Amino acid sequence: MDLLALADFNLVARHGGFGKASRAAGRPKATLSRRVAELEASLELRLFERGARDLKLTEEGRALFERTGQLLTELDETATAIASGGHSPRxxxxxxxxxxxxxxxxxxxxxxxxxxxxxxxxxxxxxxxxxxxxxxxxxxxxxxxxxxxxxxxxxxxLHDRLVVVASPDLTPPEDGSAIPVVVRGPAGQGDAWSMVTPTGKTKIAVNPVLSLSSLVMVRDAVRMGVGAARLPVSLISHDLATGTMVRWGDVEGSEIxxxxxxxxxxxxxxxxxxxxxxxxxxxxxxxxxxxxxxxxx
Missing domain, CATH: 3.40.190.10 (Periplasmic binding protein-like II)
Incomplete structure (x- = not known):
């Protein structure tokens, strides 16, 4: 198998087209097309599906790309390392x-x-x-x-775990009513949260009052006293240490x-x-x- 043709095939596959590969490598588009065609002829396989506007790998082309791409990179890195007399990452x-x-x-x-x-x-x-x-x-x-x-x-x-936390001004209701909570992602209906406390397992009814897309934003909302939340220990350990948040319990089965x-x-x-x-x-x-x-x- 022609390694130069194989390298050009990988270049085109990685960039998703002859034009993009040509611009990235500074090589003539016609040369890349010819080398890929020669590789297809030698293997008697079609490696790309050529549409009017796009280029997609065939099943055989994808298999060849997955199995040879990193090998070619390793060959290049090995040659570079030997030539430079060292093996430092680059x-x-x-x-x-x-x-x-x-x-x-x-x-x-x-x-x-x-x-x-x-x-x-x-x-x-x-x-x-x-x-x-x-x-x-x-x-x-x-x-x-x-x-x-x-x-x-x-x-x-790394290991982490989720805990239920809130500002000191918010306490779990004793009558079983729903507590306001801040959640990540779509709020939906409030299901009960299971917690593990020093006295055993318990559940609290929740009412999602705020939905945010980031746990960092959820933490900041809890600091403002909007509601309770389930957050990773690593994200709020400083708040727990300084008393800006209190820990109600561990979220059951929440090992991260x-x-x-x-x-x-x-x-x-x-x-x-x-x-x-x-x-x-x-x-x-x-x-x-x-x-x-x-x-x-």
């Missing part, structure tokens, strides 16, 4: 991270990593949705309690685990290994209080 590292972790900690994590590894070009995207690591060209994904995925491997680097994930089919690059080690150094114990202290420093 090149682009694309990471997808969840909203709350990005808002509270990722800026400091990313900045300290960049200072430590200046030859790595770190790109962090913030989103809570599931991403296709191959299709969207991510090297590493950070997710909260991810669903099992046989195509991914990873490790837990932050995972770093990457595809099993990829070789673990020096960049990814370095970032995983960096997270371990930042959070050696992986506890909620450790995250809170890191954010508060």
């Amino acid at each position: 090149g682009r590292l694309r990471i997808s991270a969840p909203l709350l972790f990005s808002q509270t900690a990722m800026g400091k994590v990313a900045a300290s990593f960049t200072l430590k590894y200046p030859e790595v070009r770190l790109e962090v995207t913030t989103e809570d949705r599931s991403v296709d690591m191959i299709e969207e060209a991510y090297d590493l994904v950070i997710r909260v309690n991810p669903a099992p995925d046989e195509s991914l491997v990873g490790r837990i680097f 685990a932050l995972w770093t994930l990457y595809p099993t089919r990829r070789l673990l690059s020096a960049r990814v290994s370095a970032f995983l080690d960096h997270l371990k150094e930042a959070f050696p114990k992986g506890t909620p209080d450790e995250l809170a202290a890191y954010v508060g420093r």
